[in-house]
Amino acid sequence: xxxxxxxxxxxxxxxxxxxxxxxxxxxxxxxxxxxxxxxxxxxxxxxxxxxxxxxxxxxxxxxxxxxxxxxxxxxxxxxxxxxxxxxxxxxxxxxxxxxxxxxxxxxxxxxxxxxxxxxxxxxxxxxxxxxxxxxxxxxxxxxxxxxxxxxxxxxxxxxxxxxxxxxxxxxxxxxxxxxxxxxxxxxxxxxxxxxxxxxxxxxxxxxxxxxxxxxxxxxxxxxxxxxxxxxxxxxxxxxxxxxxxxxxxxxxxxxxxxxxxxxxxxxxxxxxxxxxxxxxxxxxxxxxxxxxxxxxxxxxxxxxxxxxxxxxxxxx
Numbered sequence: 001x002x003x004x005x006x007x008x009x010x011x012x013x014x015x016x017x018x019x020x021x022x023x024x025x026x027x028x029x030x031x032x033x034x035x036x037x038x039x040x041x042x043x044x045x046x047x048x049x050x051x052x053x054x055x056x057x058x059x060x061x062x063x064x065x066x067x068x069x070x071x072x073x074x075x076x077x078x079x080x081x082x083x084x085x086x087x088x089x090x091x092x093x094x095x096x097x098x099x100x101x102x103x104x105x106x107x108x109x110x111x112x113x114x115x116x117x118x119x120x121x122x123x124x125x126x127x128x129x130x131x132x133x134x135x136x137x138x139x140x141x142x143x144x145x146x147x148x149x150x151x152x153x154x155x156x157x158x159x160x161x162x163x164x165x166x167x168x169x170x171x172x173x174x175x176x177x178x179x180x181x182x183x184x185x186x187x188x189x190x191x192x193x194x195x196x197x198x199x200x201x202x203x204x205x206x207x208x209x210x211x212x213x214x215x216x217x218x219x220x221x222x223x224x225x226x227x228x229x230x231x232x233x234x235x236x237x238x239x240x241x242x243x244x245x246x247x248x249x250x251x252x253x254x255x256x257x258x259x260x261x262x263x264x265x266x267x268x269x270x271x272x273x274x275x276x277x278x279x280x281x282x283x284x285x286x287x288x289x290x291x292x293x294x295x296x297x298x299x300x301x302x303x304x305x306x307x308x309x310x311x312x313x314x315x316x
Contacts, residue, residue, distance in 0.1 A: 003229070004029045004075045006063065006109070007082035010036065011183045012124065012176070014046035015222040016079060021055055029071060030058045035101065037086060037187035042312060046183050063105045068112035075116065077229050080109055081124045083153075086187050087274045090149035102152035107159050114167035120235065121160070121169050122228050127177040127214070127240075127279050129154040136282040139175070139238045147274030157238070164236055172228055173238040177281045181218030181301050182308035189249065190302065193256055193264075194309045203264050207271035209250040214281045216243035217296035227290045234289050242281025244294040255299050259306055 003020055007013040008030025017028050030050070034040045050056045059071070063082055072078070083102040084090075090098050106123070113121055130137050131144035145151045160171035184191045196203045224241050228234060247255075253264050286292035296304075 001025050001076050001229070002027045002029065002074055003077045003079065004031070004071060005079045005081065006031050007080075008032050008058065009034060009043050009047045010081060011038075011046070011185050012179060012218065012221060012225070013079075013081045014050065014183060015218050016081070016225050017047075017050055017056065019219075019222045019226045021050075021053060027055045028057070029075070030056060031061050031063065031066070031071065032058070032082065033062050034060065036084060036185065037089070038185045042186065045312070063109075064100055068109055069115070072112055072116045072118075076119050078109070078113060078118055078121045079124070079225065080106065080122065083156075085149070085185060087128060087147040087149050088272055089187070090147050090152070091274070095148045098149060098152045102149075103155050103159070106156040110159055110163040110169055113169050114163060118170055120229060121171045122225070123156060123160050123171060123173050124225070125157050125173050125175045125238075126150065126153050127175055127281065129157065129175065130276070130279070132276040132278075134278075136280050137240070138282045139240055139285060146276060149274070170235045172234050172236075174225060174228070175238060175240050176221060177214040177216050177240065177242040177279055179216045179218055179221045181296075181305050183218065184305060190252065190305055191309065193253065194306050195313065197256060197260050197262060197264060198309065198313055201265070202267045203253065204267050204269050205249055205253075206269055206275070208268065209253070209266075210248050211275070212246050212248045212278045212280070214242040214246050214279050215298055215301070216241060217294065217301040220244070220294040220296055224286060224290050224292045227292070231289050237285065237289065239285045239289060240281040240283050241286055241292070242283045242294070243298075244296060245298050246280055247298055252298070252302070255302055256306070259299075259303055
């Protein structure tokens with residue numbers, strides 16, 4: 001079984017590759033361009049152990065002009081995780097980068113994929129496509145993105161649907177809810193909070209800190225994502241991947257203070273534009289189709305991320 005993973009050096013992509021390779025029948029081809037908010041130095045560390053794996057091949061390519069046909073030959077499954085992430089930086093002139101890397105790249109890969117007998121094409125989307133919702137959100141909720149980033153990811157979803165309906169590309173869409181843990185991107189809240197605590201600098205919180213998220217631990221997310229290749233009846237489906245528990249930003253700060261045994265110097269700033277106040281995933285479909293059972297509680301996941309970042313910033 002041969003699997004192509006775009007964004008293979010990223011936070012989710014590198015962990016997914018490791019989980020996929022736990023199956024001795026799997027070979028993984030990873031592609032990455034090392035773009036995004038996390039420094040290339042840190043991102044390259046994500047795949048250090050993978051580079052010596054006998055069933056892993058890695059290629060550094062610009063996904064905007066890559067010759068996809070050369071890489072899709074013999075591939076059974078495609079995981080398309082590559083793109084530009086982040087809500088706050090998607091406004092203004094930076095939007096063009098989001099359009100190129102989230103929409104144009106997806107269209108080019110789908111266009112190439114229609115010529116190959118893929119078993120599944122799995123597209124990673126985001127809870128940002130939902131916008132502000134009340135209560136648990138099911139996959140049939142009307143998408144109402146609050147940010148340009150969310151719009152680009154939703155556009156990628158629509159491209160998946162039209163290529164499936166028009167050309168039979170066997171697409172599956174996964175919507176991730178606030179993934180955290182070791183290797184988390186440097187622009188994400190937990191990474192920034194822990195780094196500030198390690199450096200004894202202020203933690204800046206957008207709004208009042210009462211906003212809640214459905215936090216998804218990276219290993220749980222990767223296992224769910226990997227399980228799509230064995231799932232039946234999922235082609236054409238959109239599936240939420242959420243976490244084991246929800247919490248507010250202030251709850252998270254309290255947990256981190258306990259873990260690091262120090263008081264945080266919290267500074268409140270204006271609420272971020274484009275971010276919902278609350279997210280909460282209904283994961284019934286993931287439970288049904290993927291046998292998904294998130295296992296890691298928030299405190300344990302935060303402890304693992306803290307230990308990882310301790311090592312990262314000690315070595316840099």
